[in-house]
Amino acid sequence: MIVERPSASRGQGPSTADGLDRRRTFSGGAYYDPQWMGFGALRVLNEDRLAPGAGLARCRRANMEVLTYVLSGALAHRDSSGAERIVGAGGLLWLGTGHGMQFHHSNASHAEPVHFLQAWLQPDRVNAEPASGIHEAAPRDGWHLLASPDGDDGSVAIRQDARLYRSELSPGSSVVRSLDTSRRYWLHVATGAAKVDGRDLSAGDGLGLSAESGQLALAGAGTTRVQLLWFDLPA
Known part of the structure; x- marks a missing residue:
């Protein structure tokens, strides 16, 4: 089964902070x-834009894997462990909130906006010790593993049988994903345009796949490079 989530149909509730523009997939x-309460272990997928100098409200969460991927600009992060980080474009920040973590995200710049995605995954255990990590690498063609349960290929190790991949494609170039009926998959078009299994998708569009087999063909479309995020999830 394949479900489509067009960008324009996403939720847009009242902003939780001044200078925030948010679109909610779930x-x-x-x-x-x-009809949109999540997709398996993937509970939240928000696209956020913060104006220069703006910040989100301080947040406390428990028992959630929080993955924040920066598309452009720079994001400042602080949490209750004392960690302070600046995450640039192409960087992924992981927070394993465990038995409870307080954190705060803000725009690191007072001159440029920051554009990022935030995904929340249910963990495979509860009340673990809070932890965090960061993965930074320049986007490239083909698939690049950002997060995984065992930290393969330099990815961030998370507490769930899930993997997050990124691919950046030039117009006309293509990649494939093999599908396993025992897994769920969520594709999010982060930037640009793509043709996926005959479907024309643009930035903000999503596809959810479950009980599917074979291969899925994905190609860059339009005139600019497309950036794709692929969530490989437990059924």
Whole structure:
């Protein structure tokens, strides 16, 4: 089964902070849609833009794997462990909130906006010790593993049988993904345009796949490079 989530149909509730523009793929906050409560272990997928100098409200979460991927600009992060980081474009920040972690995200720049995605995954264990990590690498053609349960290929090790891949494609170039009926998959078009299994997709569009087999063909379309995020999830 394949479900489509067009960008324009995503939720846009009241902003939780001044200078924030947010689009929600799944229900959360003031946005509620019973048809979109998550996709397996993937509970949240927000696209955020923060104006120069703006910040999100301080947040406390428990028992959630928080993956924040920066598309452009620079994101400043602080958390209750004392960690302070600046995450640039192409960087992935992981927070394993465990039994409880307080954190704060803000725009590191007072001159340029920051554009990022935030995904929340249910962990495979509860009340673990809070932890965090960062993965930074320049986008490249083909698939690049950003997060995995065992930290393969230099990825961030997370607490769930899930993997997050990134691919950046030039117009006309293509990649494939093999599908396993025992897994779920979520594709998010982060920037640009793509043709996926005959479908024309643009930035913000998503596809969810479950109980599918074979291979899925993905190609860059339009006139600029496309950036894709692929979530490989437990069924």
